Amino acid sequence: MTETRKRFKKIGITAGIISGLMYGLYTTFVLIAGKYEPLKGAADVLPGLSGALILAYVASGLNDFFAGIWLTIYNIKTGRIKELGRSLKLFPGKISLVGSFVGGPIASGAYLLGLSMAGAYAIPISAMYILFGAFFSRIILKQKIIPRVGVGMMICVVGAIVINWVKPEGSTNFTLGIIFAFIAAVGWALEGVFAAYGSAMLDSDVLINIRQLLSGIVDLFVILPILGGMGLLGSTMLSVPPIGWLLLSGLCAAVSYLCWYKSNSTVGCAVGMSLNITYAFWGVLFCILFIDQPITPTIVVGSIIIILGAILVSLNPMELFTKKED
Amino acid sequence: MLLPARTAVLNYLYGVKNADVDQIMEALKPEYGNERQFTKDRYIDHVMSLEANGMVNLSSHDLDKNGVLRMFYEINDDGKTAVDKYVDKKYRHK
Numbered sequence: 001m002t003e004t005r006k007r008f009k010k011i012g013i014t015a016g017i018i019s020g021l022m023y024g025l026y027t028t029f030v031l032i033a034g035k036y037e038p039l040k041g042a043a044d045v046l047p048g049l050s051g052a053l054i055l056a057y058v059a060s061g062l063n064d065f066f067a068g069i070w071l072t073i074y075n076i077k078t079g080r081i082k083e084l085g086r087s088l089k090l091f092p093g094k095i096s097l098v099g100s101f102v103g104g105p106i107a108s109g110a111y112l113l114g115l116s117m118a119g120a121y122a123i124p125i126s127a128m129y130i131l132f133g134a135f136f137s138r139i140i141l142k143q144k145i146i147p148r149v150g151v152g153m154m155i156c157v158v159g160a161i162v163i164n165w166v167k168p169e170g171s172t173n174f175t176l177g178i179i180f181a182f183i184a185a186v187g188w189a190l191e192g193v194f195a196a197y198g199s200a201m202l203d204s205d206v207l208i209n210i211r212q213l214l215s216g217i218v219d220l221f222v223i224l225p226i227l228g229g230m231g232l233l234g235s236t237m238l239s240v241p242p243i244g245w246l247l248l249s250g251l252c253a254a255v256s257y258l259c260w261y262k263s264n265s266t267v268g269c270a271v272g273m274s275l276n277i278t279y280a281f282w283g284v285l286f287c288i289l290f291i292d293q294p295i296t297p298t299i300v301v302g303s304i305i306i307i308l309g310a311i312l313v314s315l316n317p318m319e320l321f322t323k324k325e326d
Numbered sequence: 327m328l329l330p331a332r333t334a335v336l337n338y339l340y341g342v343k344n345a346d347v348d349q350i351m352e353a354l355k356p357e358y359g360n361e362r363q364f365t366k367d368r369y370i371d372h373v374m375s376l377e378a379n380g381m382v383n384l385s386s387h388d389l390d391k392n393g394v395l396r397m398f399y400e401i402n403d404d405g406k407t408a409v410d411k412y413v414d415k416k417y418r419h420k
Contacts, residue, residue, distance in 0.1 A: 008374060079362020086330040091412050093330070200379040201408055203332045203372070265375040 012266030015259040016275025022256035024282025027123060029249035030059050031115060031291055036241040042232055052173070054229035056113040057105075057219050058236055059246065064104055065216025066250025067257070071209040074254070083206040092198040096207050097214065099194025104215025105223060107187025110180040117177025120287040121163050121299060124306040125181035127280035130273055131156045131310065132189030140193055148312060155309030163302030204261035212254065277310045328357055329417055335372045336381055336401065340409045341419035344385045344400035347373060353419070373399050381405035 033039060034055070042055055075081050087093035114122035131153045163178075199207055224233055236242055256279075264272035284303050287293035329337060331354075338353050339345060345353070347369050358364050376382045377399065385400040401409075 078368075079364075080331075082328075082361070083330050083363070086327060089327060090330065090333060092408075200381060201333050201336050201376070201405075201412070202330050204375070206330070265378045 008266050012263045012272070013275065015266070016263035016272050017278070019256045019259035019263060019272075019276045020278035021282050022252045022259065023276065023279035024286050026063070026249045026252035026256060027115065027279070027283040028286040028290055029245050029252060030063055030112060031287065033242040033245035033249065034059060034116065035291070036239065036245070038232060038235040038239060039242050049176075050227060052113055052116055053109075054224065054227050054232055056109055056116055057223050057227065058229060058233050060105075060109045060112045061216050061219025061224060061233075062236065062243070062246045063216075063250050063253060064108060064212050065220060066247050067254040068209060068211075068213030068216050068250075070251050070254040071205070071212055071258075074258075075206060075209050078205075080203065080206055083203055084210055087202050087206050088210065090202070092200070093202055093207070093210075095194055096198025096202070097210070099191040099198065100211035100214045101218065102187050102194065103191025104211060105218045107184045107191060108215065109219065109223070110187060111184035114177045114179075114181035114184060117173040118181065119177075120284045120293040121174070122177055122181035122184075123283040123287070124163060124280040124299075124303040125160055125178055126184045126188070127277050127306055127310055128156050128160065128182070129185040129188035129192070130277055132186050133192050133273070136189050136193050152309045152312030155312060156306050157309075159302045159305030159307075159309055162298055162305060199261065199265075204265060205258060208254075208257045208261060212250075212257070274311045277307060280307050280310075329413065331358060331361075331363060331368075332372045332376065333413060334358065334417075335369065336376055336405055337409055337413050337417055338419055339382055339399060339401040340406060344398040346396040346398050348396070373397075376405070381408060 039055060039059065042051065072081070075083070088097070111122065111126050114126065118125075134149050134153065160178075195207070220233060224230055256276075260272060260276050263275060280303055284293070284299060288295050293299075328334065334354055334357070335350055338350055342349075347366060350373070351364070351366065351369055355364075373382065377384060381402065382399045382405050383402050385398050387395060387397045390396050
């Protein structure tokens with residue numbers, strides 16, 4: 001009895017850690033893809049905010065679309081492709097579509113926009129989605145905010161202020177980038193509320209598949225044509241290095257989401273989220289290691305403060321030591 | 327169209343006092359048995375996820391005649407409300 005449950009818990013914890021690691025890798029690989037032509041040169045050809053938007057949606061859309069393709073292959077392989085249509089026929093499946101739209105085209109688009117403007121500084125800011133998640137639970141689900149969560153939220157805010165304290169040199173849109181990272185955090189928190197509604201009685205592996213496909217299709221075939229970005233999409237599709245990196249980032253995003261949901265449904269949302277949030281640490285670390293993100297005291301200290309605050313929001317540290325067995 | 331598999335598990339538990347994974351699979355076999363997703367691991371995942379999401383409870387457990395652990399699950403009030411709200415009555419097991 002306890003053996004089966006212990007094994008499930010172990011799987012859940014491992015999945016949670018992998019989800020954080022993979023989200024850090026996804027973030028880094030998308031940024032690497034942006035270092036190659038035609039994405040690299042596009043910033044000069046398409047200046048201003050609309051240029052940044054087009055760039056963000058080409059990268060975000062291709063990443064999500066590829067993640068959707070990887071997940072479709074996975075679900076075909078495990079015999080669950082029919083589940084996509086079945087899930088969408090039920091009301092909770094339809095509600096999760098709303099969540100997909102808020103979390104995908106809006107939040108993930110804003111995340112990449114934030115990354116392109118503020119670099120790795122955007123990562124820990126976006127991790128504050130946990131804070132907003134707790135906030136929306138209070139407003140929408142009328143859940144009380146207990147003192148521990150309240151303190152964790154304040155710590156997150158302090159961390160965000162620390163990160164913003166010193167602007168990196170030569171970054172003109174830094175503050176705007178941080179604002180977009182905030183929008184991402186709010187969007188993901190709302191997605192969580194909608195997703196919780198849908199995933200209670202549906203297979204989350206199927207819901208993520210729908211989410212990534214829908215997000216990619218809306219980004220690429222609805223938003224990009226409106227922004228006038230189909231030219232850049234076309235030239236990006238034809239060049240191997242950025243597509244290669246985005247295929248890889250899509251795979252990491254797919255694995256990350258699979259593991260996150262797996263973790264949430266085996267060890268509970270609170271623990272799952274706090275393990276997932278370590279992506280802020282991994283993301284900043286990989287950016288420093290692989291793409292010359294300068295190490296500054298504010299990014300290091302701010303990231304650590306936000307991660308600690310986020311963990312405190314989602315998990316009682318004392319339980320880690322006292323709760324031996326359930 | 328069939329229900330999504332996880333919803334079908336919940337819907338089945340609505341009509342019985344409790345059931346273990348083998349009983350659930352036996353009941354759903356006529357409709358889902360020929361699909362590749364119809365595996366014991368997948369169905370254990372379904373019931374445990376439903377439990378984690380507060381739709382069903384573990385009601386009892388014992389060892390079968392081969393000494394293999396059986397875990398019996400029963401639907402709770404939240405699970406019943408969800409089925410009442412979202413699953414068409416035509417899917418209900420008698």
